[in-house]
Amino acid sequence: MPPQTQRKLYKDYPNVIEEAKKTYRHITENIHKEKHLGLARADEATRCDCSYSSGVDEPSVACGAGSDCINRFLYVECNEGECPCGDACQNRRFKQRSYAEVDLICTEKKGYGVRAKQVIPRDGFILEYVGEVMSDEMAEKRKTAYRQEGRTHFYFMDLQKGEVVDATEYGGLARFINHSCKPNARVDKWIVGRQLRLGIFADRQILPDEEVTFDYSAERSGTTAQRCYCGEDNCRLFLGKDDSELVLEEEPHEMKKADRVPYFLAVLQLTLSKEPKIFRRQLRRMEICTVTEVWKEFVNRNGLSMIRRYLQHFISEGFENDDIVRLLKVLCRIPVTNRAPVVVANIERTFEDIVKARKHPEIRRLIALLEKKWKDLPQAPLIKRALTPATPASTPLSNGKRSRSTTEDIDKPEASSSDDLRSPKRGRSSSEEPQEQLKTPESEKNCETDSKRSPSSSKNSPIYKDDRNTSLNSHTNTSRQDSSLLTASSGGYRKNGHDTSDSYRSHRHRHDARNPDDSRSGYYSNPSPSPRKDYDVRSLHDSWRPKRYSPQKDDNDRGNSSSEANSPMKKESERPKYESSRDFYEGSRSSYSQYRSPHSSTVDRSSRRFDPYRRSPPNDSRNGVESPTKTPPPPPPPPPSHPSPQSDDFPAPQWMRNPNWTESKDDNGKISWVNKFTGERTSQKIKAMIDTTFKTPEGIPQGLVNAKIEESLYRQRQVEEKAAREAAEAAAAKAAKEEAEKAAAEEKRAKEARAAAEAKRIKMARKEKAANYEAMKSKNVITFDTTEAFRDEYRKYVTENAKKFENQLSVELYASQCKKCADKAVEKELRSINEEDKKSKRSTQAKFVLNDYLRRKLSNFVTSYFEALIAKQSKAKGKAKEE
Numbered sequence: 001m002p003p004q005t006q007r008k009l010y011k012d013y014p015n016v017i018e019e020a021k022k023t024y025r026h027i028t029e030n031i032h033k034e035k036h037l038g039l040a041r042a043d044e045a046t047r048c049d050c051s052y053s054s055g056v057d058e059p060s061v062a063c064g065a066g067s068d069c070i071n072r073f074l075y076v077e078c079n080e081g082e083c084p085c086g087d088a089c090q091n092r093r094f095k096q097r098s099y100a101e102v103d104l105i106c107t108e109k110k111g112y113g114v115r116a117k118q119v120i121p122r123d124g125f126i127l128e129y130v131g132e133v134m135s136d137e138m139a140e141k142r143k144t145a146y147r148q149e150g151r152t153h154f155y156f157m158d159l160q161k162g163e164v165v166d167a168t169e170y171g172g173l174a175r176f177i178n179h180s181c182k183p184n185a186r187v188d189k190w191i192v193g194r195q196l197r198l199g200i201f202a203d204r205q206i207l208p209d210e211e212v213t214f215d216y217s218a219e220r221s222g223t224t225a226q227r228c229y230c231g232e233d234n235c236r237l238f239l240g241k242d243d244s245e246l247v248l249e250e251e252p253h254e255m256k257k258a259d260r261v262p263y264f265l266a267v268l269q270l271t272l273s274k275e276p277k278i279f280r281r282q283l284r285r286m287e288i289c290t291v292t293e294v295w296k297e298f299v300n301r302n303g304l305s306m307i308r309r310y311l312q313h314f315i316s317e318g319f320e321n322d323d324i325v326r327l328l329k330v331l332c333r334i335p336v337t338n339r340a341p342v343v344v345a346n347i348e349r350t351f352e353d354i355v356k357a358r359k360h361p362e363i364r365r366l367i368a369l370l371e372k373k374w375k376d377l378p379q380a381p382l383i384k385r386a387l388t389p390a391t392p393a394s395t396p397l398s399n400g401k402r403s404r405s406t407t408e409d410i411d412k413p414e415a416s417s418s419d420d421l422r423s424p425k426r427g428r429s430s431s432e433e434p435q436e437q438l439k440t441p442e443s444e445k446n447c448e449t450d451s452k453r454s455p456s457s458s459k460n461s462p463i464y465k466d467d468r469n470t471s472l473n474s475h476t477n478t479s480r481q482d483s484s485l486l487t488a489s490s491g492g493y494r495k496n497g498h499d500t501s502d503s504y505r506s507h508r509h510r511h512d513a514r515n516p517d518d519s520r521s522g523y524y525s526n527p528s529p530s531p532r533k534d535y536d537v538r539s540l541h542d543s544w545r546p547k548r549y550s551p552q553k554d555d556n557d558r559g560n561s562s563s564e565a566n567s568p569m570k571k572e573s574e575r576p577k578y579e580s581s582r583d584f585y586e587g588s589r590s591s592y593s594q595y596r597s598p599h600s601s602t603v604d605r606s607s608r609r610f611d612p613y614r615r616s617p618p619n620d621s622r623n624g625v626e627s628p629t630k631t632p633p634p635p636p637p638p639p640p641s642h643p644s645p646q647s648d649d650f651p652a653p654q655w656m657r658n659p660n661w662t663e664s665k666d667d668n669g670k671i672s673w674v675n676k677f678t679g680e681r682t683s684q685k686i687k688a689m690i691d692t693t694f695k696t697p698e699g700i701p702q703g704l705v706n707a708k709i710e711e712s713l714y715r716q717r718q719v720e721e722k723a724a725r726e727a728a729e730a731a732a733a734k735a736a737k738e739e740a741e742k743a744a745a746e747e748k749r750a751k752e753a754r755a756a757a758e759a760k761r762i763k764m765a766r767k768e769k770a771a772n773y774e775a776m777k778s779k780n781v782i783t784f785d786t787t788e789a790f791r792d793e794y795r796k797y798v799t800e801n802a803k804k805f806e807n808q809l810s811v812e813l814y815a816s817q818c819k820k821c822a823d824k825a826v827e828k829e830l831r832s833i834n835e836e837d838k839k840s841k842r843s844t845q846a847k848f849v850l851n852d853y854l855r856r857k858l859s860n861f862v863t864s865y866f867e868a869l870i871a872k873q874s875k876a877k878g879k880a881k882e883e
């Protein structure tokens with residue numbers, strides 16, 4: 001439990017419950033829009049095994065928090081009348097509305113909120129979240145309508161798959177519970193009767209005057225991303241589910257500026273094979289993009305190669321034909337004006353693979369169209385490599401220790417540039433390098449021509465120049481990456497027909513690093529406001545995405561452009577080289593895993609860790625690029641211009657660093673670095689250095705990419721852990737349920753056996769009773785002859801009425817031992833004899849089976865009966881005589 005001092009108490013806020021209640025209609029139970037909605041899909045309550053003796057047991061024994069109540073354990077409420085604990089049952093909190101005492105307050109930024117008015121123990125039931133239960137479709141329609149109405153607060157909560165509780169119009173007090181990234185309550189789903197219901201339960205002890213909050217991310221149905229004002233230190237900045245989903249629901253904006261292209265490509269690269277949803281969004285952006293400048297930039301930045309990778313991925317990953325068709329249609333729209341980018345991307349080779357793999361007619365038609373369109377494009381001429389010496393200003397690390405020109409950086413083997421690393425002849429002088437051999441007089445001439453041009457104007461992009469042949473050669477060490485693209489790529493392409501897009505990239509990266517004024521990178525030239533404070537795939541690349549801020553960074557950090565000039569980031573020789581997006585991603589992963597266990601000595605980290613000096617093994621064997629050696633060469637010593645990895649005066653501006661790493665001081669004042677997602681801790685700043693020094697092929701600081709990767713891995717891990725936890729919980733619940741079912745079945749069997757034994761016993765008892773009775777009967781049978789009892793009268797009477805009583809009626813009466821019953825039976829029997837007599841006018845002879853008492857009793861009856869009878873007869877006779 002966190003110390004109480006850390007908890008914010010809303011003591012002085014007035015209770016606004018009456019005011020708030022005017023904003024909706026208060027209900028106490030869910031309203032089901034359709035009959036079938038809100039029904040639990042699991043079994044209902046079984047009779048639990050709890051037992052409770054009032055005055056003897058603790059009250060909680062009666063299905064309370066401490067009990068072993070199987071229903072409670074399974075989040076099922078006990079049914080009234082079934083629970084063995086009867087009225088004492090404590091597992092009927094929804095039914096009995098056993099809510100905690102709360103009231104409402106008006107918060108500063110979140111609207112109304114719920115405030116506890118009592119101590120609520122951990123796991124205590126606070127409120128039920130009631131509202132209208134509806135299908136997803138209906139909820140979606142409502143969301144759209146609410147958005148259009150301009151509502152700011154949303155009240156949707158997922159109930160179960162395809163069903164949502166909407167508390168907007170109808171609801172309870174729980175609808176006012178706000179979100180927090182560090183909540184004190186949670187939402188649990190309970191089965192009550194046949195229904196599924198949502199309850200808010202305390203996740204920890206809640207004090208009076210604390211605001212009750214839960215985490216919307218798990219429970220609430222998405223609307224649009226809303227800024228979170230929970231104010232917690234771990235605040236995720238937005239409400240609701242993973243905001244990627246929220247944002248992705250909307251139509252993306254058209255990309256209108258060429259300087260967004262690097263971000264755009266970086267997203268594609270990062271998400272290849274990882275996040276198809278984001279890819280489809282990017283695809284959509286490509287589909288709607290109509291700005292020629294953007295497409296030019298896309299092609300210049302080897303976007304075709306990126307498309308090739310996606311196409312390859314689609315074939316191998318068994319994607320829908322539809323994705324391929326869409327991508328091919330985008331390709332058809334891309335304004336390619338010469339073959340260089342097509343060849344560099346080696347995309348036609350991929351077309352062959354697609355045609356082999358997919359028989360889809362539209363795919364084939366589009367590919368044929370593209371092949372035809374690109375076949376006749378002008379060829380790009382060879383361009384020599386730029387060797388113009390760099391001015392000191394152009395080298396970011398010109399601190400005297402290591403002031404090499406960019407060209408030296410490119411050519412000098414020790415510099416570990418990507419070309420050097422790639423070349424089997426590592427260590428050769430620049431004049432020996434293959435690219436140098438591609439020099440032609442024409443390309444040299446063009447190079448001279450182009451060196452006079454403006455270095456970064458996109459109009460000078462060689463591919464789009466009308467004067468293509470000359471512009472293609474534009475290249476100096478200060479020229480922008482577009483030119484280097486063609487320098488490297490056309491060289492590779494002409495030389496051996498291989499895909500040289502990687503070498504192209506390597507060159508381009510160097511340019512990225514060397515050109516602090518390259519406005520397109522967005523990270524070097526203009527740290528404020530364009531550099532984002534935190535790196536997120538979406539925020540980095542897409543202008544539509546709401547900007548996130550990182551609390552660790554401040555404006556000073558952000559604007560620290562002066563330190564950029566000396567930033568080791570600009571040293572390209574340490575920058576990681578990636579052969580493909582996969583390498584790129586995994587390289588980053590490695591760097592992540594390197595820091596997972598920085599102190600582990602048992603792991604051979606050299607094989608796993610991200611090594612910025614490492615030569616990336618080419619992995620696209622189809623492109624014919626083979627790795628010259630299987631094992632990468634040992635890393636060259638770190639450049640002297642860098643601060644020592646252990647040094648604490650790391651000069652990189654804060655905003656460039658991986659924002660996940662924050663500084664913390666131990667008791668001795670020693671500074672260490674802690675990763676907020678991975679929890680790793682390191683006293684060295686090499687991590688931050690690597691992060692800030694290296695850039696991805698698209699010119700994004702590696703640290704920021706790592707940050708995103710760490711974050712996504714962290715989130716992925718969280719999801720996996722949650723899934724594992726849920727699976728374990730589900731398994732435990734299942735096992736418990738099975739156990740309970742087994743126990744119930746056993747109980748049922750035992751009950752049946754007991755019932756059968758009881759039935760047998762009763763049968764035996766009856767049999768015995770019957771036998772006893774027979775015995776008793778044989779002992780007690782007497783024949784009570786009425787003629788004997790009242791011989792004279794009877795004879796007389798019979799003689800007088802001989803005709804009437806000619807038939808003898810014999811009645812056998814069995815009477816029990818019970819006096820009352822016997823009286824009744826005898827009475828009844830006599831009555832019926834009387835009736836019979838009246839009806840048939842027959843003589844009566846009663847035969848009785850009697851005990852002593854009845855014998856006496858009956859004789860009295862019979863006597864009185866016959867007396868009455870005779871009296872009646874004689875009276876009737878007298879009357880007749882008189883007449």
Ligand SMILES: C[S@@+](CC[C@H](N)C(=O)[O-])C[C@H]1O[C@@H](n2cnc3c(N)ncnc32)[C@H](O)[C@@H]1O
Binds near residue numbers: 109113
């Ligand atoms: C279920 S309602 C909560 C009650 C709401 N505050 C009201 O006044 O009705 C959810 C809405 O409250 C607001 N909200 C809740 N938690 C928030 C938070 N941490 N930061 C910002 N807004 C929040 C959002 O507008 C959200 O859509």
